[in-house]
Amino acid sequence: METVPSVLKKYFGFSNFKPYQREVIEKIIERRDCLVVMATGSGKSLCYQVPPLVVKKTGIVVSPLISLMQDQVMALKQRGIRAEYLGSAQKDFTVHSKAERGQFDILFMTPEKACTVPTSFWSNLLKAGISLFAVDEAHCISEWGHGFREKYKHLDKLREVLLDVPFVGLTATATEKVRFEIISSLKMDNPYVTIGSFDRTNLFYGVKPLNRGQSFIDELVWEISKEVATGGSTIIYCTTIKDVEQVFKSFTKAGIEAGMYHGQMNGKAREESHRLFVRDELQVMVATIAFGMGINKPNIRQVIHYGCPKSLESYYQESGRCGRDGIASVCWLYYTRSDFAKGNFYCRDVKSEKQRKAVMESLLAAKRYCVLTTCRRKFLLEYFGEKFSADRCGNCDNCKVSKKERDMSTEAPSDEILTSNNVVQHLVMKYGNHFLQVIQKLSQGLNLSLDGEERVPTAILKTNTVTKVSPLTNKYKKLTSAKFEAWKMWHNGLSIHDIANLEVRSAPIREQTVVEYLLKAAQKGLPFYWVRFNKMIGLTQEIMSEIQLAISKVVSTEKLKPIKNELPEDISYQHIKTYLSMQNCGISLETNQYGSNQTGKDDELAHNASNLSDCTLETCPDRQCEDDTSVKALAEERDLEMDEVPSLPVNGSEEEKLSNAREGKFTRKRQRVSETKEVNSTRLKATVTSVIEWMKNLDEGATLSNIFEHFNGSSEDSVVELLNCLECDFLIYRKGNVYRVL
Numbered sequence: 022m023e024t025v026p027s028v029l030k031k032y033f034g035f036s037n038f039k040p041y042q043r044e045v046i047e048k049i050i051e052r053r054d055c056l057v058v059m060a061t062g063s064g065k066s067l068c069y070q071v072p073p074l075v076v077k078k079t080g081i082v083v084s085p086l087i088s089l090m091q092d093q094v095m096a097l098k099q100r101g102i103r104a105e106y107l108g109s110a111q112k113d114f115t116v117h118s119k120a121e122r123g124q125f126d127i128l129f130m131t132p133e134k135a136c137t138v139p140t141s142f143w144s145n146l147l148k149a150g151i152s153l154f155a156v157d158e159a160h161c162i163s164e165w166g167h168g169f170r171e172k173y174k175h176l177d178k179l180r181e182v183l184l185d186v187p188f189v190g191l192t193a194t195a196t197e198k199v200r201f202e203i204i205s206s207l208k209m210d211n212p213y214v215t216i217g218s219f220d221r222t223n224l225f226y227g228v229k230p231l232n233r234g235q236s237f238i239d240e241l242v243w244e245i246s247k248e249v250a251t252g253g254s255t256i257i258y259c260t261t262i263k264d265v266e267q268v269f270k271s272f273t274k275a276g277i278e279a280g281m282y283h284g285q286m287n288g289k290a291r292e293e294s295h296r297l298f299v300r301d302e303l304q305v306m307v308a309t310i311a312f313g314m315g316i317n318k319p320n321i322r323q324v325i326h327y328g329c330p331k332s333l334e335s336y337y338q339e340s341g342r343c344g345r346d347g348i349a350s351v352c353w354l355y356y357t358r359s360d361f362a363k364g365n366f367y368c369r370d371v372k373s374e375k376q377r378k379a380v381m382e383s384l385l386a387a388k389r390y391c392v393l394t395t396c397r398r399k400f401l402l403e404y405f406g407e408k409f410s411a412d413r414c415g416n417c418d419n420c421k422v423s424k425k426e427r428d429m430s431t432e433a434p435s436d437e438i439l440t441s442n443n444v445v446q447h448l449v450m451k452y453g454n455h456f457l458q459v460i461q462k463l464s465q466g467l468n469l470s471l472d473g474e475e476r477v478p479t480a481i482l483k484t485n486t487v488t489k490v491s492p493l494t495n496k497y498k499k500l501t502s503a504k505f506e507a508w509k510m511w512h513n514g515l516s517i518h519d520i521a522n523l524e525v526r527s528a529p530i531r532e533q534t535v536v537e538y539l540l541k542a543a544q545k546g547l548p549f550y551w552v553r554f555n556k557m558i559g560l561t562q563e564i565m566s567e568i569q570l571a572i573s574k575v576v577s578t579e580k581l582k583p584i585k586n587e588l589p590e591d592i593s594y595q596h597i598k599t600y601l602s603m604q605n606c607g608i609s610l611e612t613n614q615y616g617s618n619q620t621g622k623d624d625e626l627a628h629n630a631s632n633l634s635d636c637t638l639e640t641c642p643d644r645q646c647e648d649d650t651s652v653k654a655l656a657e658e659r660d661l662e663m664d665e666v667p668s669l670p671v672n673g674s675e676e677e678k679l680s681n682a683r684e685g686k687f688t689r690k691r692q693r694v695s696e697t698k699e700v701n702s703t704r705l706k707a708t709v710t711s712v713i714e715w716m717k718n719l720d721e722g723a724t725l726s727n728i729f730e731h732f733n734g735s736s737e738d739s740v741v742e743l744l745n746c747l748e749c750d751f752l753i754y755r756k757g758n759v760y761r762v763l
């Protein structure tokens with residue numbers, strides 16, 4: 022028999038267990054019943070996937086959805102595990118007979134199938150050997166559970182057939198009542214119960230009221246497009262198919278590719294949508310809750326609920342699809358009060374008073390969560406019976422803002438609103454006008470839409486010449502999400518050390534890696550505080566002068582090692598790379614513009630590049646150089662952005678040295694650089710720095726045509742793109758036709 026760790030390594034490639042996995046696996050191998058209640062994404066599947074491979078007997082897994090089973094079977098087969106499923110969609114009729122002969126390691130079944138296969142199937146399979154009978158999404162057993170499925174209730178009959186087979190219930194969402202019902206329904210005998218923490222520390226939870234209507238959806242699309250631009254995926258859950266279609270259309274209108282998924286689409290269309298999203302070919306999925314069970318996509322950065330879900334359990338499960346890789350991610354829930362009036366609708370299929378009560382209680386809990394003014398995480402965790410000793414988690418909207426937003430209209434119990442409507446009229450009379458005036462003034466100042474007013478989101482603003490969707494899509498798409506995340510944290514004030522050692526990561530990353538991420542972000546044009554950065558890595562003006570000297574000696578910046586060899590020991594590769602990145606970004610190295618700036622002022626906006634920035638940096642063919650990969654990356658980057666680097670003319674001797682050093686294969690690039698220089702000498706290019714610097718001095722702001730005219734060295738398209746970028750970063754804002762620095 023193979024050992025548990027060796028199976029973990031051999032089939033799944035993991036060297037360590039996640040919390041609780043090992044204990045559960047061992048108990049199952051000892052043939053003990055188990056109830057596993059662990060958060061979404063905590064690794065429950067492995068608990069039933071490993072034992073069959075260790076004891077070499079089929080493991081039966083009951084799962085609620087065919088598509089989910091198909092995905093799992095496919096993934097397991099790719100790992101060399103013999104997996105199959107039995108259900109109405111199975112077209113291979115040999116699976117049944119192979120299964121009862123014990124030819125599969127893991128066999129998935131719908132609850133319907135498990136309850137209807139003939140007893141002979143089980144007796145044959147028992148002869149071959151069954152390692153476990155697992156019920157995934159086990160909360161479906163309970164009438165108190167949010168996804169009650171009648172057939173799950175009938176699984177208890179199998180207990181009498183599968184004597185001696187360990188029964189395993191697994192779920193991510195089970196309150197105490199639900200846990201109790203799972204245990205008793207499956208007739209578990211002295212089960213080993215594991216309840217992991219429900220706390221997903223990397224998830225931010227927030228709630229906002231919504232106004233149904235197109236202008237609200239346009240705003241939402243705009244908000245989401247900012248995240249899309251950073252490369253992360255987003256799921257938007259809607260409560261109705263009509264909403265799915267409306268939100269989906271708005272994305273299409275805004276030029277953002279999105280997928281759609283709901284129960285009325287045919288199987289093929291749903292499958293296609295699902296596939297494109299999982300493979301990152303679509304970054305946005307607009308769906309009903311039909312989408313997502315078993316989605317194991319690690320890089321979902323936000324889950325938005327457009328409308329309140331019917332229970333807090335569903336909310337926890339759906340929002341839990343976000344941030345499975347442990348990176349900070351956000352869950353926003355938008356609700357209207359009418360969402361809470363859907364109780365009767367949700368009860369339409371219930372068959373008992375107990376179920377009706379359960380549905381109503383779950384909806385009430387969701388409502389409480391929406392109107393909560395205290396910590397949302399604490400509320401969520403305590404709902405699932407987990408103690409959260411602190412009063413504030415620091416990572417939900419209520420903990421992050423000091424002035425809490427509240428939907429005041431829901432403060433009074435609904436029956437009181439009914440009977441006391443005159444109470445309300447009085448408040449409207451007294452304060453209504455004042456409120457309206459303040460809101461109107463604020464909205465105008467911030468260029469926000471008011472109810473019923475159509476506003477074209479900035480993302481799809483039409484200019485004279487082009488219609489642009491968020492330019493971030495193009496600009497930052499090349500930045501991987503890890504790099505962008507690192508930059509965001511840095512931008513929000515975290516140190517390099519903090520970012521490298523973030524608690525939510527399973528293991529720290531090297532500080533050197535963080536430095537490289539940040540430099541990449543800087544080179545991509547993201548706002549960057551060079552003074553702070555350089556202070557942190559100890560790059561002083563003196564060191565930069567020494568690096569400059571070293572480069573002039575070795576002539577080339579093609580490889581870092583020769584430069585390093587010219588420098589004292591304490592000047593590191595990190596210093597050299599930073600220096601080169603600054604060059605690449607067009608940051609001045611002159612003392613009066615850089616070194617004397619100790620105030621942290623916008624020194625990074627200085628844009629006179631030193632003549633060294635004209636040195637071309639070719640990809641490094643020499644694999645011996647310690648930092649080859651980085652050199653190569655820098656070079657590629659630099660090549661890519663070459664046109665954007667504002668340059669001063671290279672003096673004769675420097676150019677001579679360069680031309681001597683770069684014969685043959687480098688000629689083309691040199692030509693390109695000198696062409697750029699020629700253009701630069703007469704026409705001004707728009708870059709982050711040049712635009713901001715120029716606009717800073719314009720009290721009246723600048724219109725688009727002013728900007729085109731001034732930066733006539735850049736195409737109008739790229740100017741618009743850059744302006745949109747700056748607007749997204751809140752570096753500039755636009756009111757009417759005029760842009761100003763923020």
Ligand SMILES: Nc1ncnc2c1ncn2[C@@H]1O[C@H](COP(=O)(O)OP(=O)(O)OP(=O)(O)O)[C@@H](O)[C@H]1O
Pocket residue numbers: 035036037038039042059060061062063064065066067192193315317345
């Ligand atoms: N021991 C491990 N080491 C590293 N990664 C693991 C380990 N076990 C599981 N994982 C990974 O964790 C992720 C989540 O696992 P899994 O899908 O089993 O979670 P789950 O608890 O079943 O989630 P859900 O309730 O949402 O279905 C997967 O990508 C899986 O490969």
